[in-house]
Amino acid sequence: MGFAWTAHRFSGGALALDVANSVVLRFDAERRIDRFDDPAAIDAFAGAANLYGAERKRFGPLIPARLERRNAFIGLREATDRHFRALVRTEDRPDLLADLLEAIAAVLRQPAPAGKGTPLDVATAHSALGLISGPEPGTPLDVATAHSALGLISGPEPGRLKICPNCAWLFLDRSRNRSRTWCDMAVCGNRSKARRHYRRSREEPKP
Template sequence: MTFSWTPHRFSGGALALDVANSVILRFDPARSIDRFANPENLDAFPEAASRLCAERRDAALRPLPVGRTQGLIRLREAIDRHFRAEAQDAPSPLMLADLLEEIARALRLGGPGELDFETAQSALRLISPTRAGALKICPNCEWLFLDRSKNKSRAWCDMAVCGNRVKARLHYYRKRQEKDAS
């Protein structure tokens, strides 16, 4: 099956989180998939992010220059560790220090429109205490996302995908229990 960057894959609400969410089922080694491990997917990401990412930028995103993939992956992992810990109310100064180092590296190497540079800028905006939204972890797929709703009531990264999957599972179990009971 060919892979494509669908709107669902940009549920994070910020470029830094959409980049972090390029790893599917991060904590399930048997089923985990790194979408950036395939160079074609990585090359196609900036164009899709320019269209679908909720965070607006002045310049369209361009593919990552040759030789900068490793740095982007290190930045991505530092983003996930730091913001996941923060979403779980367990922030760590060391994780923040690691993230700031990766951000500094990306800012030094890159420029506007380049994926690593823009991801670093996005992460910086998320670190800011005045960021526009609450950081959360989707209880179905464990993606990080920014809840920009007024009353901070968003439960899923994407109601149409994760919310419905959980509802369907609950429905299935309820039906099975009814059957078992009858």
């Protein structure tokens, strides 16, 4: 069975975090999986974000990032993960914030490819900034991700940004009392409970 983007893959609560979480087991060299290694998966991510993403109403319809813009998009993903992961850990890393701002700028300053229709490109940029209404041509995934990251930099409330103890994904805790532990209780929470139950059953003396 092939890989598919499901609702669980959009547990981050913000587009920029969902993009950062496209790397599975990021810090496990032997089992690490980068879902964006497959160009088709990047295209499919935009469509799935339209269905499951927490910010889908903010950006409107998302379209895949153009092929020639994807290096900058991946650079943005990595800078996003480094900065916000350090932020959760309360590490004082202004260099990572600078890297993220540079990555955002690299995405937003990229000109439209030669020969492309200028009106559509301008409309797309304006749509991403919320400057026009009416029918939208679609916001490129990389542009929307850059704006999502900018919104996060201005900051969720303290304690809202967390790292899932099961999968190590970044997520926003939108619960009223900031009590959420897992990125997705139905997946990571249940897996953790199952592991604890298994360990207890192994440790309990047999009658």
